[in-house]
Amino acid sequence: MNNTQVTDDRFLFGAAVGTGMTAMAAERGGADFLLILNAGRLRLQGASSLSCYLPLRSSNDWVIEIAEKEVLNRCSLPVFMGASVCDPSSSVDSIVGKAIDAGFSGMVNFPSAWAIDGRLRLALEAEELGFGRECALIEEAAKAGLSTLAYVTNMQDAVRMSDAGAEMLCVVVGFTAGPTGVETSLSFEAVAETVDDTLRQVPKHVRTLVEGGPITTPEDALAVSRLCRVGGYIAGSTIDRLPLEETIEQVVKSYKVISQLVTPEFGVPAYHKFDGQSDAISEIRSQAETAAHSRIPVLITGSSGTGKTLLAQQIHSMGAFSARNPVIINCNSLVAEDAPEFLFGRAAGHRSRGSAASGGVLERTGHTTLILDEVGNLDAVTQGMLLEFIDTGTVQRLGSSMACQMDTRIISTSNQNLAKMVDCGSFRQDLFYRLTAHHIAIPALAERTEDIVPLAEALLLETEKRRGMRLSNSSYTALLAYSWPGNVRELRNAIMRAAATANGKLLIAKDFAFIGQPITKLESAGKSTGNKLAANIPIQTSNKDESMSERDWIAAALRRHRYRKNDTASELGITPRTLYNKIKKYGLN
Amino acid sequence: MKKLEIVDRIAPMSKNGAQSNSQVRKILCPILRGLTAGQADCAIVLPRENANELLFSELENLNGNRDRHIAALLCADPFITVEKAASRLKELQVNSVTNWPSGIFFEGKTIKSMAAIPAGWQQEYAWLSKSRQLGLVPYAFVLSLEQGLAALAEGITRIILHPGLPHGLNFDAKVQLSRSLENIANSLKQSPLNPEIYFYKHPQIFSHESNAFDWANGIVDYSVRA
Numbered sequence: 122m123n124n125t126q127v128t129d130d131r132f133l134f135g136a137a138v139g140t141g142m143t144a145m146a147a148e149r150g151g152a153d154f155l156l157i158l159n160a161g162r163l164r165l166q167g168a169s170s171l172s173c174y175l176p177l178r179s180s181n182d183w184v185i186e187i188a189e190k191e192v193l194n195r196c197s198l199p200v201f202m203g204a205s206v207c208d209p210s211s212s213v214d215s216i217v218g219k220a221i222d223a224g225f226s227g228m229v230n231f232p233s234a235w236a237i238d239g240r241l242r243l244a245l246e247a248e249e250l251g252f253g254r255e256c257a258l259i260e261e262a263a264k265a266g267l268s269t270l271a272y273v274t275n276m277q278d279a280v281r282m283s284d285a286g287a288e289m290l291c292v293v294v295g296f297t298a299g300p301t302g303v304e305t306s307l308s309f310e311a312v313a314e315t316v317d318d319t320l321r322q323v324p325k326h327v328r329t330l331v332e333g334g335p336i337t338t339p340e341d342a343l344a345v346s347r348l349c350r351v352g353g354y355i356a357g358s359t360i361d362r363l364p365l366e367e368t369i370e371q372v373v374k375s376y377k378v379i380s381q382l383v384t385p386e387f388g389v390p391a392y393h394k395f396d397g398q399s400d401a402i403s404e405i406r407s408q409a410e411t412a413a414h415s416r417i418p419v420l421i422t423g424s425s426g427t428g429k430t431l432l433a434q435q436i437h438s439m440g441a442f443s444a445r446n447p448v449i450i451n452c453n454s455l456v457a458e459d460a461p462e463f464l465f466g467r468a469a470g471h472r473s474r475g476s477a478a479s480g481g482v483l484e485r486t487g488h489t490t491l492i493l494d495e496v497g498n499l500d501a502v503t504q505g506m507l508l509e510f511i512d513t514g515t516v517q518r519l520g521s522s523m524a525c526q527m528d529t530r531i532i533s534t535s536n537q538n539l540a541k542m543v544d545c546g547s548f549r550q551d552l553f554y555r556l557t558a559h560h561i562a563i564p565a566l567a568e569r570t571e572d573i574v575p576l577a578e579a580l581l582l583e584t585e586k587r588r589g590m591r592l593s594n595s596s597y598t599a600l601l602a603y604s605w606p607g608n609v610r611e612l613r614n615a616i617m618r619a620a621a622t623a624n625g626k627l628l629i630a631k632d633f634a635f636i637g638q639p640i641t642k643l644e645s646a647g648k649s650t651g652n653k654l655a656a657n658i659p660i661q662t663s664n665k666d667e668s669m670s671e672r673d674w675i676a677a678a679l680r681r682h683r684y685r686k687n688d689t690a691s692e693l694g695i696t697p698r699t700l701y702n703k704i705k706k707y708g709l710n
Numbered sequence: 711m712k713k714l715e716i717v718d719r720i721a722p723m724s725k726n727g728a729q730s731n732s733q734v735r736k737i738l739c740p741i742l743r744g745l746t747a748g749q750a751d752c753a754i755v756l757p758r759e760n761a762n763e764l765l766f767s768e769l770e771n772l773n774g775n776r777d778r779h780i781a782a783l784l785c786a787d788p789f790i791t792v793e794k795a796a797s798r799l800k801e802l803q804v805n806s807v808t809n810w811p812s813g814i815f816f817e818g819k820t821i822k823s824m825a826a827i828p829a830g831w832q833q834e835y836a837w838l839s840k841s842r843q844l845g846l847v848p849y850a851f852v853l854s855l856e857q858g859l860a861a862l863a864e865g866i867t868r869i870i871l872h873p874g875l876p877h878g879l880n881f882d883a884k885v886q887l888s889r890s891l892e893n894i895a896n897s898l899k900q901s902p903l904n905p906e907i908y909f910y911k912h913p914q915i916f917s918h919e920s921n922a923f924d925w926a927n928g929i930v931d932y933s934v935r936a
Contacts, residue, residue, distance in 0.1 A: 159757065163788075166789070167788075168788040168789070168827070169788070169826045169827045170826075171823055171824055171826050171827050171829070172786075172788055172827050173757065174754070174755040174757060174824075175754065175755075175757060175761075175784065175786055175787070175827070175829065176741050176753060176754070176756060176757055176758055176759060176760065176761040176784060176811060177757060177760055177761070177784075177787060177788075177789070178757065178759065178760050179757065179758055179759050180757040180758075205757060207755070207756040207757055207758055208756070208758045209744065209745065209749060210744050232755075232757065236819075236820065236823060237755055237820050238817070238818040238819050238820050239815075239816075239817035239818045239820060240815060240817065240874075240875045240877075241751075241752060241755065241815040241816065241817070241820065241875070242820075243875070243877055243878070244748065244751055244752050244815070244875045244876075244877055245752050245755070247748065247877040247878075248746070248748050248749045248752060250749065250752060250756065295819075295823070296823055296826070304822070
């Protein structure tokens with residue numbers, strides 16, 4: 122119903138809009154009333170609000186057209202017509218009549234002569250096209266039973282409008298400043314002073330609002346209302362143009378940034394990312410390629426830090442869905458009670474009356490890969506729901522009868538023994554079988570020490586490419602001597618830390634002295650060399666000693682030949698037996 | 711002395727195909743339809759219709775001697791570029807243009823706020839200057855010596871001197887105003903650009919005077935029926 126009156130004593134918020142979209146959004150946001158102004162339309166056409174004064178279109182006809190087509194039949198709030206008295210051929214009676222016929226519940230003087238000063242303003246008044254005629258319009262509207270709101274800027278105009286019967290007065294402190302192109306030097310205190318001066322002789326029963334000037338946010342409006350006599354705020358460009366421009370700008374930037382992120386991520390050959398030279402890794406790469414070319418579910422197991430998620434992403438990047446990013450769900454972070462809604466979404470009104478609909482993450486898995494990271498941590502209910510999804514390929518929002526079909530590739534990872542979990546009943550057997558059509562197990566780094574050096578080199582290149590850093594022989598020794606319980610992740614962190622704290626471009630064993638130390642100890646032991654393996658292996662730490670020793674010479678040869686002893690011995694010109702003795706002597710096992 | 715006439719519509723054709731009073735050039739400004747001269751001064755802040763669309767629509771219906779018409783354009787229209795306006799005018803075989811409705815009366819805070827559009831006499835003269843570069847002949851309405859010099863600085867050599875807003879002028883003030891206008895015109899004539907100075911004989915100020923403006927190269931009359 123558009124004939125609702127604005128009568129209560131709450132802080133009023135009026136939305137001055139120029140389109141149905143902004144009107145409906147303002148209503149949903151809780152506005153108390155709407156003003157349809159030609160300025161609102163002009164703003165959304167990219168013009169300045171000030172263009173409302175120009176002869177670009179009949180203001181009154183335009184406002185009526187917007188209201189009839191886009192607002193009055195869609196909004197239940199009181200709607201005020203921004204009415205102009207600029208046409209001498211239109212009487213105020215006829216303007217009010219048109220407003221009533223259209224279905225407006227109120228009238229406001231807009232565009233108003235308040236913005237025009239000097240001799241042009243005097244001319245407007247002399248020609249009876251100015252504020253005097255606006256007062257006559259408001260008076261006529263009040264007589265006709267319309268709600269009335271008047272824009273005023275000074276005490277004299279406020280009293281005239283109040284006398285004319287305006288129920289509400291809005292003190293305008295200039296056009297809204299900021300990105301609108303309008304400048305203001307007014308402080309909130311100056312605004313408050315202007316407002317109080319303007320309203321000094323206005324009867325208390327007249328509702329008062331403020332608009333414009335430096336007030337561009339709700340906080341600004343609140344600040345001003347606390348300093349002076351205003352019981353509300355009218356927002357124009359501060360609710361449509363400014364937030365809309367900002368939002369659009371941010372969303373467009375997001376699209377651009379995302380497109381830039383996706384390209385390099387999936388444009389690089391996948392093999393280059395899962396580094397390692399061991400037979401085990403070669404076999405894993407071979408399995409990954411096979412898996413990538415099929416659509417069957419893959420389960421990747423391995424202890425923490427072995428690169429399970431990375432391998433899953435690489436299988437995705439080699440597969441049929443590589444054009445889209447995979448959807449990765451970290452099952453560790455899923456809270457049992459929230460998981461169903463997070464995964465499947467909810468229909469409008471499901472959570473509570475009036476609650477909005479919300480899409481679940483599975484709705485984003487169409488034509489891409491769903492990576493379930495640490496799937497062993499899913500609770501029983503979510504396991505069941507996921508099983509249904511894998512079986513049917515459909516996603517049904519909670520509380521909805523509609524289901525949408527997804528074409529999704531599933532890859533799961535786990536650092537737990539899912540078979541054992543099935544045996545003890547903590548993981549569904551049927552889900553286990555569906556997830557493990559292809560099983561890839563990644564061995565711990567300690568089980569493939571031949572990968573440590575090439576991995577370390579690759580990681581250093583990846584993190585410190587610009588600085589041209591290198592690993593010394595002594596640093597190789599330190600890295601090879603450690604057991605890496607945190608696997609590749611721990612190795613990466615160690616490389617990054619050493620690179621960040623090293624003095625030069627050559628990383629030496631001393632730079633890795635922190636390896637294996639408890640974190641609390643590390644924090645206070647910058648100079649310590651308390652590596653548990655450093656005690657067993659005579660690591661040379663000075664730069665002077667970085668020249669090739671026999672130990673380094675043998676170690677480098679072993680790396681080159683991937684620890685094949687016969688080949689290494691052949692290159693070094695010694696017998697395999699001698700090599701074994703040297704390895705034993707220098708602790709290169 | 712040359713004669714110009716502000717009109718809101720094309721004059722009807724006579725039986726032999728000639729337009730009445732064809733020796734007088736017309737400043738065609740349909741947005742002024744129904745306005746007195748005093749109201750016409752305020753036209754830039756009267757959102758009654760689309761000034762430029764009305765103009766083009768009227769010109770499209772024009773028959774006969776198109777080059778006798780000067781198109782009065784709202785230069786502050788944010789939805790039409792000078793290039794587009796010039797192109798349309800050329801298509802319609804109209805080669806002269808002027809700035810009306812105009813922001814020459816903006817002063818005080820209005821100048822500052824209207825600059826956000828942007829609108830105002832400086833913007834209008836820049837617009838007219840560009841129209842000159844695009845092959846049109848611009849006529850600039852000016853209110854003061856400052857505005858006249860600004861128009862000349864933009865290379866506009868046809869100046870229409872507006873006497874100002876008519877309200878509150880007594881006889882003595884009119885006499886003083888006449889002298890002031892003559893001084894402005896003579897100052898502008900000093901320009902090496904050898905400008906043509908037209909005087910807008912505002913009917914609400916100079917309704918009876920007939921021969922007092924011989925310092926002008928031409929007179930502009932307001933011929934819109936309110």
